[in-house]
Amino acid sequence: MQSSCIAWSPRVVISREKVQWAPHSSFLILEPTTQNGQTPLDELSLIQNRTEQNRQSAEEEDYEQKSMEKEEEEKEKEKGKTGVEDEGVIDTWLRKHRLLYVGATRHPFILGISDGTIDIFGFKRWLGQDYIFVRAFVPFVASVILKAWKESDDSSDMEVILGGMAALNDELEWFKKEAFKWGVKLSEIIVPQKQNKDYCRFLESLMNLDVEYTVAITAFWAIEAVYQESFAFCLAAGSRTPPELKDTCQRWGNEEFGKYCSSLKNIADRRLKKASDDERKKAEVTLLSVLEHEVEFWNMSRGGT
Numbered sequence: 003m004q005s006s007c008i009a010w011s012p013r014v015v016i017s018r019e020k021v022q023w024a025p026h027s028s029f030l031i032l033e034p035t036t037q038n039g040q041t042p043l044d045e046l047s048l049i050q051n052r053t054e055q056n057r058q059s060a061e062e063e064d065y066e067q068k069s070m071e072k073e074e075e076e077k078e079k080e081k082g083k084t085g086v087e088d089e090g091v092i093d094t095w096l097r098k099h100r101l102l103y104v105g106a107t108r109h110p111f112i113l114g115i116s117d118g119t120i121d122i123f124g125f126k127r128w129l130g131q132d133y134i135f136v137r138a139f140v141p142f143v144a145s146v147i148l149k150a151w152k153e154s155d156d157s158s159d160m161e162v163i164l165g166g167m168a169a170l171n172d173e174l175e176w177f178k179k180e181a182f183k184w185g186v187k188l189s190e191i192i193v194p195q196k197q198n199k200d201y202c203r204f205l206e207s208l209m210n211l212d213v214e215y216t217v218a219i220t221a222f223w224a225i226e227a228v229y230q231e232s233f234a235f236c237l238a239a240g241s242r243t244p245p246e247l248k249d250t251c252q253r254w255g256n257e258e259f260g261k262y263c264s265s266l267k268n269i270a271d272r273r274l275k276k277a278s279d280d281e282r283k284k285a286e287v288t289l290l291s292v293l294e295h296e297v298e299f300w301n302m303s304r305g306g307t
């Protein structure tokens with residue numbers, strides 16, 4: 003993985019009615035289908051069932067149905083006993099889109115912090131730009147609170163999100179202090195870079211009232227998780243993060259922020275489990291867009307295109 007992260011980012015196209023991937027997207031792994039839209043395995047089992055039916059008498063079929071039902075029951079009981087749960091939707095997606103996720107959480111900018119080779123001008127650029135981003139992030143989080151209040155089936159969701167909002171209040175103060183420490187001028191002088199503007203515009207599109215809570219909370223989790231995973235990596239044993247950057251890494255890499263991200267992930271997973279196929283697809287595409295924007299944001303901070 004080198005600085006050419008953009009080269010392998012997928013292009014996603016989002017429209018309100020229909021979610022599509024552009025044809026050259028490299029991250030959608032489609033199952034091969036036959037003419038009637040079934041996978042070869044589906045078709046195989048259909049053919050097998052048909053021959054089977056010809057061979058068996060009605061009595062035998064009935065017997066088989068009953069024993070299958072019994073088997074399912076046993077499996078359910080077993081699950082209850084062992085407490086082993088199925089994998090959540092988000093973990094499935096993170097496996098499916100692993101390359102992009104690693105691109106966002108182990109970007110050369112982050113690797114540069116963790117091995118101490120970071121160009122300090124890049125770090126200062128990131129600091130000024132991220133302050134602008136976080137200011138735009140506040141109304142986005144407010145829009146997620148609004149959606150949680152209107153749509154959520156669990157009242158504790160709002161408290162988790164409100165906790166995140168409160169942390170942003172401290173964060174804006176932290177940016178001011180940190181900028182002073184590095185001699186970076188905030189707000190008036192700073193011009194948002196293209197990648198930052200694009201990301202803020204994307205956030206704004208998610209604030210729209212017709213974006214479902216499930217989609218918005220998935221994006222919210224992803225935005226927070228990328229920073230958590232990235233900066234926690236810079237604090238891990240064996241890293242050579244310069245001492246003057248440790249405070250920044252602590253901000254998002256600390257354990258408490260990690261737990262907060264897990265709470266957001268649990269909310270998103272719970273919603274995704276209940277969502278319609280269409281809503282789930284929209285959330286998946288939105289996750290990919292977040293990861294792409296994060297990669298671009300790191301590229302911008304390094305002084306790339």
Ligand SMILES: Cc1ncc(CNC=O)c(N)n1
Nearest residue numbers: 132135136139225226229299
């Ligand atoms: C570009 C970007 N992505 C995620 C975060 C983390 N969330 C809030 O601080 C951030 N500060 N900046």
